Amino acid sequence: MHGKQQRKYTGEPYVLHCLEVARTVADVGGTPTMIVAALLHDVIEDTEATIEDVRAAFGEDIAQGVAWLTDASRPEDGNRAIRKAIDRAHLARAPAEMKTVKLADVISNTRSIVEHGDGFARVYLREISSLLEVLTEGDPALLRLAQAEVERGTAKWLT
Structure with missing residues (x-):
């Protein structure tokens, strides 16, 4: 579904990121649902696919997992800080299995x-530090690694 998309900083095929996330989930004993959700975790945000497309192709459990992993905020919700707060609150309610995928x-x-x-790392690291606070129910080894x-x-x- 990611086609010829490339990673922003490396130019690598985007699918390699999805495979890396899925492999990490598999390495900690993730279920098949977790692994498939990991493969599809960015598909709604980064492609034309909809959650209905995911549901039709992969079933309800996978669609629910992907929905948890998809940002809940929309551009019209406000500035970046507001949108990230909405996304953080969404993930705080996610099941532990999807928190593991997010980790x-x-x-x-x-x-x-x-x-x-580049300089975006400074913004990103602050946001992720805050996000990790709501992912503590995910896999403990992945939480420590994150x-x-x-x-x-x-x-x-930042130093």
Whole structure:
């Protein structure tokens, strides 16, 4: 579904990010539903696909997982801080399994942004630090790894 999309900082095919997130989820014992949701976690935000398309192709459980992983905010909701607060509140209500998927996504994105990013890393790291506070019900090992990646990024970009 991501077709020829590329990662912002590396130019790599975007699908590699999705595969990395899914592999991370699988490595901590994720269920098939979690793994497929990980593969599709950005499909609503980054493609023309709708949640109805996901439901028709993959079923209700996958669609619900993808819905939890899709930003709840819309541009008309306000500035970036307001939108991120809406998204954080949405993820705070997510099931632990989807919080685990989100942690895998955070790890992948944080590594990429810290390694290849620019001044956006400063904004991103502050936002992700706040997001991690609502993901504590996710996999403990991934939570620790995400926290470590944010700390590494903070040392590079915010000190």
